[in-house]
Amino acid sequence: MTRKSTTPTQARMNRRTALQLLGGTAVAATAPGLGGALAAGADAETIIRAHGYSFFGDLKYPPDFKHFDYVNPDAPVGGHISVSTRGTFDGMNRFNWQGKAGLYSGLIAESMFGESPFGSATPADSITEAYGLLAEAVEYPDTKEWCIFYMRPEARFADGTPLTAHDAAFTHDLFLEQGIRSYARAVKQRIEGYEIIDDHTIKYNFVDGISRRSLISQVGGTPVFSKAWYEKTGERLDKQSLQTPMGSGPYVVDDFELNRYIVYRRNPDYWGWDLPINVGRHNFETVRVEYFADDAAEFEAFKAGVYTFRAEGSTKKWATGYDFPAVQNGYVKREEIPVMSPPSPSGFIFNMTRAPFDDIKVREALGLAFNFEWTSESLQYGLTEQRHSFAENSEVAAEGVPTGLEKTFLESLGDLVPAEVLTQEAVRAHSSSPARTVDRRNKRTALKLLSEAGWTVNGAGKLQDADGNPMSIQIMLNASSSDTAEAIVTTYASSLESFGVSVTVEKIDSAQWIQRYYDKDFDMIFFRNQPFLEAGTGLKQAYGSETAVVSSYNPQSLQSPLVDAIIDAALDTKSREEEIASLKALDRVLRYLRIQVPSGYVADTWVAYYDMYEHPEVLPPLAVGQFDFWWFNDEKYQKLKTAGAVR
Missing domain, CATH: 3.10.105.10 (Dipeptide-binding Protein; Domain 3)
Known part of the structure; x- marks a missing residue:
């Protein structure tokens, strides 16, 4: 593994000689590239620098975009949403492979490219595009032999400490040493190493003679954890733990009780609230996950208002189960939402x-x-x-x-x-x-x-x-x-x-x-x-x-x-x-x-929820986005609460 650090003075010199490229526009570079990417005397090479990445180079959103088209930029912030799951969990380390972590416990971490903390597509209107989150820009040659991420200096972990290229490099090594075996093996065979150019710039070099497809997306999608936190706590990525790794995301773990519930709370001190990629998103103050032992208890709890949003996976319940008083009184809404992504095979x-x-x-x-x-x-x-x-x-x-x-x-x-x-x-x-x-x-x-x-x-x-x-x-x-x-x-x-x-x-x-x-x-x-x-x-x-x-x-x-x-x-x-x-x-x-023996599928996504949530009139094709870009209507909530429909 190549681990090379460049001094700040060298980095500043490299930046002066680098071509300034905007919006993914490419030009031919005849001088050494950023971070020594091109040796003196090398053949001319096309260097691309952009605010996002698509393998074929096409980005829908320009560098100065204000927000994704499908969000409500004026969505109110606050309120709560609660969902359910069945089974148990024995810790809050999503990234280990030995136990069963709490649902959504990986949401605390962010990557160079933006993703939804709860796993839906980001952006939800494009299959092939990614936009910078921890990184304000990515640079790479048209051969995609390497890439450089220019990280945002303002990025902070949830404890307020700076997030730097050293943390990104540490996390890369952590996944290789303690991560899921198949992932670590694949990464070792495709990524030659990294170079820390300065505190906020890191370069990844890719192995010769392999496909470049998805390599930039792969390193750009790797979550970044705090090196100092791991060194202080002695935690391991490959062991289940009641502690959640220190990340930088818009939500933090607020409270949990094993096998009963988890509460995630919006971080008021989150560093990235004003970024265009986050406008109109992450609107709920809290997200609560209720755990149930079986299907029957889970559904009865929804009927009683114990949790308030349900993605329905049972055809039987969708056909026969929604005749309870909260539905009859108009407290619960049902929607069949088209989603253009393929059904799960x-x-x-x-x-x-x-x-x-x-x-x-x-x-x-x-x-x-x-x-x-x-x-x-x-x-x-x-x-x-x-x-x-x-x-x-x-x-x-x-x-x-x-x-x-x-x-x-x-x-x-x-x-x-x-x-x-x-x-x-x-x-x-x-x-x-x-x-x-x-x-x-x-x-x-x-x-x-x-x-x-x-x-x-x-x-x-x-x-x-x-x-x-x-x-x-x-x-x-x-x-x-x-x-x-x-x-x-x-x-x-x-x-x-x-x-x-x-x-x-x-x-x-x-x-x-x-x-x-x-x-x-x-x-x-x-x-x-x-x-x-x-x-x-x-x-x-x-x-x-x-x-x-x-x-x-x-x-x-x-x-x-x-x-x-x-x-x-x-x-x-x-x-x-x-x-x-x-x-x-x-x-x-x-x-x-x-x-496999294929089973059937439901063409639309079925959701039922207490009528205190709202979403954009036109939803994007790749995600329902209930945690991502829906919002809370407090006036509706107060009416439901007065009626005794929710707790």
């Missing part, structure tokens, strides 16, 4: 490191036991739609037979691509009769596939391999799952049993579920993969072989040379059109490999 996920899930025919056959049509009508009130793609309803979802740029892209990968991928239509989820849980036509197809894979049905009606070993599967279920999710799992297990598979559903508490998930200690789970709309190195963690066994983002432990080749080639695309073609190819191949 959820479904039944195979652990592909274990037999028989390493056989594509077995995976296809087991998938045929899931009856979406019956599930949707009988368990989800017909409110869900069938999902076919890992990027459903987007421009990167594969359709039909490959054509145009996608076909050219796949052909460039040579013999890695099976002939049927090039000649057959993209795999779509099978259809089933809604009349009964088991579709007989699909069962016949499945048993034929299993026979081809070496599995036969014995005299007892059970599947066995050539050595007489039975096919036995355990589906791991999180005890905090909703009643509907549990019903979907048990129904699917019953259908598999009718195929001759011995199935057990193991329901375990959320802490144990998380640990076994991290350890990949399961046969199957009802979970999700990562959707995608752009190419980035995160695809390697989500679908690549390199960190498959240790990556928490690759639940299947998928290891496919073809998928690896697609990701590598996608990272080298030179235009958005080429990028879209490569992602269509990725979607097509993931579906061809049957890495």
Whole structure:
């Protein structure tokens, strides 16, 4: 790891000789770049300096933008919002990988580029753009071999101490030494090192011979913690703790009780309130998270006004549950909000490191036991739609037979691509009769596939391999799952049993579920993969072989040379059109490999809330933004309080 510090005098000299570039406008640099980026006598190089970053160089918002288009710059500040979650938590260190941290406990930290403390897209009207937060500017050559962040001198941690390049460098090393294993491995292979140019300027150098895609976004999105705080407390990033790492964000941890609640409070001394990126945002004085042991208790608490905002994930409740007095009296509002980002690719996920899930025919056959049509009508009130793609309803979802740029892209990968991928239509989820849980036509197809894979049905009606070993599967279920999710799992297990598979559903508490998930200690789970709309190195963690066994983002432990080749080639695309073609190819191949059994999805986001919150009339396409850019109406709250609707 290169760790080079430049003296302040050198830094000032470098700044004088650097080209002054505004708004992402690029010019050719014929003198050494900032921080010695270009050696004397080097060929001319294009250096870009901007207030934000997009890989293809296009930024919607100019350097002097006042606020994001979708926010209300005059939104009132104050009030409270409370939400719920199920399960438990054993600490407040979001960044460890051994325990279960409190919900949203990572919000205390900020990065060079702005993000929402609560995880929604920022900005929420662009897929590919990021804007400076801790950094007022970023500089990089068109080759993207390195980048320099010019940090805001006014940035402060929550304890009032300055946030500097030394803290950024410390945090970078901290993630490498104590962070999640797959992340640390990926970073070490892509980032050569850093140079501290002065107290507020840091340069990151990237490894030669690799794709530059997402490297600037990666270092720009890394949270920055206080070096002095870690040295004083002796805390570790990889250990769960009741202390929250010292960050610089607009919210701080105000109070919590393990497994009961967490309160986050708006920091009145937050350093960045006046930045354009923050105008109209972070409006609530407090955000409270209430914990519940089960789904029933959680919903009853909402009906009683114990918490006041609910993102509804249960089709049963949305269809039948909202007939309680607070709704009838108009105290609770319901909205169905369109969001343009792809639905979460959820479904039944195979652990592909274990037999028989390493056989594509077995995976296809087991998938045929899931009856979406019956599930949707009988368990989800017909409110869900069938999902076919890992990027459903987007421009990167594969359709039909490959054509145009996608076909050219796949052909460039040579013999890695099976002939049927090039000649057959993209795999779509099978259809089933809604009349009964088991579709007989699909069962016949499945048993034929299993026979081809070496599995036969014995005299007892059970599947066995050539050595007489039975096919036995355990589906791991999180005890905090909703009643509907549990019903979907048990129904699917019953259908598999009718195929001759011995199935057990193991329901375990959320802490144990998380640990076994991290350890990949399961046969199957009802979970999700990562959707995608752009190419980035995160695809390697989500679908690549390199960190498959240790990556928490690759639940299947998928290891496919073809998928690896697609990701590598996608990272080298030179235009958005080429990028879209490569992602269509990725979607097509993931579906061809049957890495999961897709379940249905709800097209809109369902929310219910006590009528004291307001939001912009036109919401952005990529986020509901209830914590980000909604606000509190105190007059409405007082009426609800007088009526006894809220506590």
